[in-house]
Amino acid sequence: MKIIKLTTYRVPPRWMLLKIETDEGIVGWGEPVIEGRARTVEAAVHEMTPFLIGQDPGRINDLWQAMYRGGFYRGGAILMSAIAGIDQALWDIKGKLLGVPVYDLLGGRVRDKMKMYSWVGGDRPSDVIAGIRKLRAVGIDTFKMNGTEEMRMLDSARAVDQAVGRIAEIREAFGNEIEFGIDFHGRVAAPMAKVLLRALEPYRPLFVEEPVLAEQAEYYPRLAESTSIPLAAGERMYSRFEFKRVLEQGGLAILQPDLSHAGGITECVKIAAMAEAYDVAVAPHCPLGPVALAACLHLDFVSHNAVLQEQSMGIHYNQGAELLDYVKNKDDFRMEGGYIAALTKPGLGVEVDEERVIEASKNAPDWRNPLWRHEDGSVAEW
Numbered sequence: 061m062k063i064i065k066l067t068t069y070r071v072p073p074r075w076m077l078l079k080i081e082t083d084e085g086i087v088g089w090g091e092p093v094i095e096g097r098a099r100t101v102e103a104a105v106h107e108m109t110p111f112l113i114g115q116d117p118g119r120i121n122d123l124w125q126a127m128y129r130g131g132f133y134r135g136g137a138i139l140m141s142a143i144a145g146i147d148q149a150l151w152d153i154k155g156k157l158l159g160v161p162v163y164d165l166l167g168g169r170v171r172d173k174m175k176m177y178s179w180v181g182g183d184r185p186s187d188v189i190a191g192i193r194k195l196r197a198v199g200i201d202t203f204k205m206n207g208t209e210e211m212r213m214l215d216s217a218r219a220v221d222q223a224v225g226r227i228a229e230i231r232e233a234f235g236n237e238i239e240f241g242i243d244f245h246g247r248v249a250a251p252m253a254k255v256l257l258r259a260l261e262p263y264r265p266l267f268v269e270e271p272v273l274a275e276q277a278e279y280y281p282r283l284a285e286s287t288s289i290p291l292a293a294g295e296r297m298y299s300r301f302e303f304k305r306v307l308e309q310g311g312l313a314i315l316q317p318d319l320s321h322a323g324g325i326t327e328c329v330k331i332a333a334m335a336e337a338y339d340v341a342v343a344p345h346c347p348l349g350p351v352a353l354a355a356c357l358h359l360d361f362v363s364h365n366a367v368l369q370e371q372s373m374g375i376h377y378n379q380g381a382e383l384l385d386y387v388k389n390k391d392d393f394r395m396e397g398g399y400i401a402a403l404t405k406p407g408l409g410v411e412v413d414e415e416r417v418i419e420a421s422k423n424a425p426d427w428r429n430p431l432w433r434h435e436d437g438s439v440a441e442w
């Protein structure tokens with residue numbers, strides 16, 4: 061079998077889908093994208109295309125190594141997202157060829173269903189209580205929200221009280237009937253991270269995510285010493301070689317690799333295995349589309365230390381398209397009682413509605429994250 065064509069489709073809300081065609085008619089789908097840099101990742105995918113045309117799609121490991129090591133300059137958000145989407149599509153092809161779901165190619169399922177969570181509140185945490193109430197009505201009991209609005213490097217007791225007050229209200233309203241993670245989203249600088257973590261202790265969040273920016277990873281062990289709250293990060297780390305450092309230094313209780321940013325299934329399964337050796341959990345990051353979620357689920361179903369799966373149903377980013385809008389087999393994404401079932405069809409298990417994708421790609425937005433500024437006019441982390 062040989063790869064004969066790669067086609068990329070940028071589509072609303074901010075995703076990109078990749079179709080890889082073979083000379084035997086089997087087609088694989090991937091989701092190579094970095095939110096806000098879709099065109100850059102698209103260029104990276106097309107730069108890799110001349111190498112991929114004519115290759116055997118079944119040699120996933122070799123193609124991965126060649127795409128990664130074949131470039132003198134390697135790693136990083138763009139290149140690893142391009143490799144990620146190509147890798148996902150190659151696993152999709154192999155599973156379809158052999159007639160089995162990807163998790164069966166990786167040794168079979170370790171669980172029957174996967175715990176998932178939903179976002180509540182928007183860019184600035186708002187109406188969180190109402191959002192939780194609405195989702196609890198459909199059986200969701202685990203949530204995530206942004207922890208703060210703009211947070212200055214050294215901020216006020218008032219700003220801390222506002223952030224903590226929102227969390228106190230949640231515990232007040234729901235007690236321990238629900239669980240929630242708090243995403244600091246990299247908005248909190250090191251001087252404020254310890255202050256906020258300490259103030260949040262009494263409300264026992266399930267985890268705090270990106271307590272500081274990924275480029276401040278050396279703070280993870282120090283912050284972990286100051287709190288009992290499990291710390292999580294990973295959406296802005298892109299390979300085993302980045303994750304090994306945070307595992308070595310300690311501090312993170314949960315790794316959150318993104319299957320569309322960190323080299324795909326091939327790389328993230330290795331990251332999950334590394335984490336298990338350190339008794340660190342994995343909770344794949346996935347604010348993206350259905351192919352990215354499917355790739356996450358195949359990792360979840362073969363990883364003992366997979367604990368939670370993010371999915372983007374109802375997320376504040378999904379303006380213009382919802383999680384399953386481009387999928388024919390919507391019923392295969394069975395979410396019930398806060399769990400999501402395995403996708404059992406061959407390959408990734410996603411039947412992409414290509415007609416719908418082509419139509420939507422005709423007016424794909426160039427989504428960008430907002431540029432925030434503090435009151436004094438300086439740039440604020442979004």
Ligand SMILES: O=C(O)[C@H](O)[C@@H](O)[C@@H](O)[C@H](O)CO
Binds near residue numbers: 345347377429
């Ligand atoms: O946890 C999450 O989902 C992420 O922090 C998410 O908010 C960002 O990755 C966003 O997609 C970037 O554009």
Ligand SMILES: [Mg+2]
Binds near residue numbers: 243245269270295
């Ligand atoms: Mg996050």
